[in-house]
Amino acid sequence: MSYSKGLGxxxxxxxxxxxxxxxxxxxxxxxEGGTVERRAFGNPQERGTLAARWERLTREQLASxxxxxxxxxxxxxxxxxxxxxxxxxxxRPEAEFLADTVxxxxxxxx
Numbered sequence: 223m224s225y226s227k228g229l230g231x232x233x234x235x236x237x238x239x240x241x242x243x244x245x246x247x248x249x250x251x252x253x254e255g256g257t258v259e260r261r262a263f264g265n266p267q268e269r270g271t272l273a274a275r276w277e278r279l280t281r282e283q284l285a286s287x288x289x290x291x292x293x294x295x296x297x298x299x300x301x302x303x304x305x306x307x308x309x310x311x312x313x314r315p316e317a318e319f320l321a322d323t324v325x326x327x328x329x330x331x332x
Contacts, residue, residue, distance in 0.1 A: 238297045251294055252276070253301060258284065258310075285311040 236253045247262040254276070261274035287295040288307060298307050 236301070238294065240293060250274075251279075251297070253298075258298065281311045 238251045239248060240251070241248045247264045249260055249262055251258060251260045253259075258279045259276040260279055261276050263274050284298075284307065287298070288311065295307070
């Protein structure tokens with residue numbers, strides 16, 4: 223499956239820029255301080271500037287990307303892992319994740 227079909231993508235270590243190439247706003251995403259943020263560039267004059275403000279994605283927005291299997295969800299899974307994304311949207315409680323981590327660590331030592 224091609225996640226970038228028809229999209230202009232630019233990635234760096236902690237940033238992803240998605241240009242739909244259809245006149246809609248360019249979206250830029252970043253991982254900052256353990257959160258995911260985005261900003262939109264509505265017109266071509268804004269695209270090369272820092273005028274747009276960063277906004278933190280909510281749990282619902284993260285879940286929407288995951289359910290829709292977007293390029294943003296793919297990028298987040300590659301950068302942070304599926305477990306991180308599931309915890310961020312509240313689908314996997316922290317205690318359960320920690321228990322699994324301890325179990326895996328103990329079996330690797332044995």
